[in-house]
Amino acid sequence: MEEFSLDDPTQLLEAASDFASYPGFQNDEAVKKFLDKFPLPVIISALQCKGDVPSLETTLVACLERVFNTKYGASLIPQFMSFVQVGLQAESQIVRRLACKTVSCFLENGSSDSVSAALVIDHDIYPLLLDCLVNSDELVAKASTDAIKSLAKYPEGMEVIFDANKDEATRIGNLASRCSSLGRIRVLSLIVKLFSVSTTVASTIYNSNLLSLFEAEILNANDMLATLSVLELLYELSESPHGTDFLARGTFLQLLTSTISNTSVESILRSRAIMIIGRLFSTESTFAVVEESSVKTVLNVLGERMESLKGHDTDEFETAVEALGQIGSSSYGAALLFSTSLARHLCNAAFERQGRGKQLAALHALGNIVGENRSDDRKLLNDNAEESLRFLIYEIAARSSKLTPSVLFLSILQQDPEIRLAVKPITLHNFPSIMLFNFRYKYTDV
Numbered sequence: 001m002e003e004f005s006l007d008d009p010t011q012l013l014e015a016a017s018d019f020a021s022y023p024g025f026q027n028d029e030a031v032k033k034f035l036d037k038f039p040l041p042v043i044i045s046a047l048q049c050k051g052d053v054p055s056l057e058t059t060l061v062a063c064l065e066r067v068f069n070t071k072y073g074a075s076l077i078p079q080f081m082s083f084v085q086v087g088l089q090a091e092s093q094i095v096r097r098l099a100c101k102t103v104s105c106f107l108e109n110g111s112s113d114s115v116s117a118a119l120v121i122d123h124d125i126y127p128l129l130l131d132c133l134v135n136s137d138e139l140v141a142k143a144s145t146d147a148i149k150s151l152a153k154y155p156e157g158m159e160v161i162f163d164a165n166k167d168e169a170t171r172i173g174n175l176a177s178r179c180s181s182l183g184r185i186r187v188l189s190l191i192v193k194l195f196s197v198s199t200t201v202a203s204t205i206y207n208s209n210l211l212s213l214f215e216a217e218i219l220n221a222n223d224m225l226a227t228l229s230v231l232e233l234l235y236e237l238s239e240s241p242h243g244t245d246f247l248a249r250g251t252f253l254q255l256l257t258s259t260i261s262n263t264s265v266e267s268i269l270r271s272r273a274i275m276i277i278g279r280l281f282s283t284e285s286t287f288a289v290v291e292e293s294s295v296k297t298v299l300n301v302l303g304e305r306m307e308s309l310k311g312h313d314t315d316e317f318e319t320a321v322e323a324l325g326q327i328g329s330s331s332y333g334a335a336l337l338f339s340t341s342l343a344r345h346l347c348n349a350a351f352e353r354q355g356r357g358k359q360l361a362a363l364h365a366l367g368n369i370v371g372e373n374r375s376d377d378r379k380l381l382n383d384n385a386e387e388s389l390r391f392l393i394y395e396i397a398a399r400s401s402k403l404t405p406s407v408l409f410l411s412i413l414q415q416d417p418e419i420r421l422a423v424k425p426i427t428l429h430n431f432p433s434i435m436l437f438n439f440r441y442k443y444t445d446v
Helices: 010-020 028-037 040-048 056-068 071-088 093-109 115-122 125-135 138-151 155-162 172-178 181-195 199-207 212-219 224-239 243-249 252-261 267-280 284-289 292-309 315-327 331-337 342-351 356-369 383-398 405-413 417-430
Strands: none
Touching (some): 010 040, 040 056, 040 071, 093 138, 181 212, 224 243, 224 267, 243 252, 342 356, 383 405, 405 417
């Protein structure tokens, strides 16, 4: 350190810039070589006393990110926990983000045992991460979320995050109640990210009643953008490995159904609710935890909404059609669809040319239902469902100018390539008996 003077940071700035912008991977050896010339205390001191040197802070932050993202760099972090504490409380947003990322690097690249988590907890890093989550810019909030998610992978981390007996201020539920609307959305986003860590963490979140925070936001109809954000987060949650089963257990189905049937709310809110329903019912496991009467109620409401949208070329109708394709992607879901009026809505949209957008969405949905995306040759539709589908197609053909299914399919295969590609799995995979011989040859380009 005596060989380098902070009075002239030019040498450090140039070296740090070269190190941070190096296009290849910086391994442990490269990091050691760099730190032998510019030790971490020197870099951190320069960062804290950046003065008026242009781009010094940005360059040093980028440099330190690459240093700490290596095994060797992460092994040095325990010696600089005080820097992490100060960084998490810095006025500079990029320094805060660096401190959050440093915590993540330490937990992900450091020791695999509980020592890393214990060190983070002992230095009271978690409350500072929560503050960064709700009181910083978007990039810092994301980095903070990633750090807390890494902490939750350790048993000690779960204890400090979900301990009901700890400081009131650091309870996730209490934090959400004290935040601004933006802060609450960030807290909810954190919960969604934590859900994907493991089944254990997901169960802890569910048992801690944290999902009720989502319900409260949906019920608060005063802020449409906040409600939309919550619905987006619920859709993300429904896509997580452990999210679907837990969402299906609560009162979310009732809330989503109410949103779909509520004609006074914005169409985009209904569309998001429909998307979540489609995702929830795309797996067999959902039907195992939801009573059949509740499932039928949801499907009836969806059918009523589609009936009211008939004749209107709306995004909401196309969203509903896509949701039907997801619901029908399981054998049980497909059987349910063909026991309701939803199958008729779907087939009408696919074959009656109610608009290109509707037709394309409906054809893709039917393709999904008949097994287009299956990796095996097992038949997805049971005999009753397949018979119902055949009947609907014959019925549509009979009341059209085409009269027969074969001519109906031929008329569709004469449309643009995207439509022809969408209808192909329906004809080839499930209805070979109604295909004309020349279909397989004349339209092989689809």
